[in-house]
Amino acid sequence: MAAEQPPSSSSVYATNHTPAVLRTHQWRTASNSAPHLLPHLRPNMTILDVGCGPGTITVDLARNYVPDGSVTGIECVSDPLIAAREHAASQGVKNVEFLVGDVLDLHRFKDGSFDVVHAHQVLQHVSDPVQALREMRRVAKSPGGIISLRESASMTWHPRFPGLDKWYSIYQRVAKARGGNPDPGSHLLRVWVQEAGFDRSKMTSSTGTWCFRTEEERAWWSGVWMERVVSEAFVRGALEAGVCKGKEELEEVREAWREWGMCEGGWFVVEHGEVVCWT
Ligand SMILES: C[S@@+](CC[C@H](N)C(=O)[O-])C[C@H]1O[C@@H](n2cnc3c(N)ncnc32)[C@H](O)[C@@H]1O
Numbered sequence: 001m002a003a004e005q006p007p008s009s010s011s012v013y014a015t016n017h018t019p020a021v022l023r024t025h026q027w028r029t030a031s032n033s034a035p036h037l038l039p040h041l042r043p044n045m046t047i048l049d050v051g052c053g054p055g056t057i058t059v060d061l062a063r064n065y066v067p068d069g070s071v072t073g074i075e076c077v078s079d080p081l082i083a084a085r086e087h088a089a090s091q092g093v094k095n096v097e098f099l100v101g102d103v104l105d106l107h108r109f110k111d112g113s114f115d116v117v118h119a120h121q122v123l124q125h126v127s128d129p130v131q132a133l134r135e136m137r138r139v140a141k142s143p144g145g146i147i148s149l150r151e152s153a154s155m156t157w158h159p160r161f162p163g164l165d166k167w168y169s170i171y172q173r174v175a176k177a178r179g180g181n182p183d184p185g186s187h188l189l190r191v192w193v194q195e196a197g198f199d200r201s202k203m204t205s206s207t208g209t210w211c212f213r214t215e216e217e218r219a220w221w222s223g224v225w226m227e228r229v230v231s232e233a234f235v236r237g238a239l240e241a242g243v244c245k246g247k248e249e250l251e252e253v254r255e256a257w258r259e260w261g262m263c264e265g266g267w268f269v270v271e272h273g274e275v276v277c278w279t
Helices: 019-026 056-065 077-093 129-138 162-175 188-195 213-231 233-240 247-261
Strands: 044-052 070-075 097-099 116-122 148-159 205-210 266-277
Touching: 019 077, 019 129, 019 213, 044 056, 044 129, 044 162, 056 070, 056 077, 056 097, 070 077, 077 097, 116 129, 129 148, 129 188, 162 233, 162 247, 205 213, 213 247, 213 266, 233 247
Parallel strands: 044 070, 044 116, 070 097, 116 148
Antiparallel strands: 148 266, 205 266
């Protein structure tokens, strides 16, 4: 893989797009990651998916939910778009395109360009989420356009290995040190929406979860995290944030992930806050 371009100044994404990170994102589908949006879609709609990553949600939306419409995925860096374009081509999906762009400045799109503007786990990685929401609203049709948001709210697991408590603390502190807001779906997301001036009478909110509990799910989730916690980006982020003393500490965290993955009866839950707003 070519060296990743530096992210735009507005991105405070605490990781990069290494294979293990991409694998975490490539598991995602419209039904497991955008269930709050699906009932509002019509086959001929146009969708903008901001911060689309490797695009599996984007392609699923295009193929299965708006087959007579189209989906545009944008990303602040080009690297994940290689995988996104390959995925679309491998699925034979033609009504999707991927572009480099920054959610804080969607100048390439005119006002009112899309029926739906969607972001999944993106606002937590942006330096100014309220400005991002204003831009998302600007490019949505008005009236009647939809802004669809989903951000992680909390993570919990069993058994409660101390090594995984340490992982969560490091993960959150690194994100905050970079200027991000880990797990804003619990509360902040709705504050941001209000600050961006959305009409409370024209929005719904809900929660949605991922739960990894079968042997196969545990093996996959622990496997990607065993790789991610000792990846160069994660180690560098933890050292720069001053939240670990060296890679050895993260190797201990990796062992906790291994132990959890093998634990019969173990489970891991990611809870999300979801908001749908109409213009
Ligand atoms: C956690 S990933 C989510 C990817 C995808 N939405 C998904 O759920 O599979 C967050 C993505 O947001 C992108 N991102 C961060 N800041 C951004 C910005 N200012 N504009 C556009 N994309 C951004 C990152 O590069 C990263 O790919």
